Amino acid sequence: MSTANSYLSVAGISIDVVYKDIKNLHISVYPPVGRVRIAAPKRLDEDAIRLAVVQRLPWIKKQREQLRGADRQTQRRMISGETHYVWGERLRLDASRHGRARVGLAGKTLWLTTPADYDENQRWAVLDRWYRTQLKDAVPPLLDKWQPIVGREAAAVVVRRMKTKWGTCQVVSRSIWLNPELAKKNPRCLEYIVVHELTHLIERTHNERFIELMDLHMPDWRARRDELNAAPLAEEQWGPHG
């Protein structure tokens, strides 16, 4: 059994470190946002891990750029038959209807209706706006539930696309930023990010106290985090046509 033991930040990249009974250090970069996870031998201290990360920074950055490039590429197609995720549900896109721009759900179909002359980017923008609305609508009930439990209130919640983060917390302005990609994941994942960012209003960094608070308020946060960074997006990432 392994447990996530700590977080590091190196060159602006936040890294999960898991200590294990192993001989060598392993670095993995996960889709879709390029989360970096390190499995480290138990004997290594933080400085040694930092050094190893610094030495591998060019490789890590290259992996992250590739992930983002792949993501952008599929986002631009927006054609019927593609797989898209909405709140963790795998849906099939139908873009065959033309008319006023709108998005709708029916069973396992995600309908994307746009004027006939819309190109891929315009179709993408319509769907992106819809995801943002989905996310904005989902957040207030979560704040109502969690702010009293965590004991902090966010002054504002902003939906903003971020290259490498699901969420972030601006401690001074007490505002929370959420990545619209969260509307593609199981709602459990959004709930985890909301609690995580609210907890940053108590502790700025991922220190021991932060992890204690997460364990206290949301004992299954690690499973939610892993779900957030796990497989189904790989499928979405490469798309059904290539």
Ligand SMILES: [Zn+2]
């Ligand atoms: Zn954090």
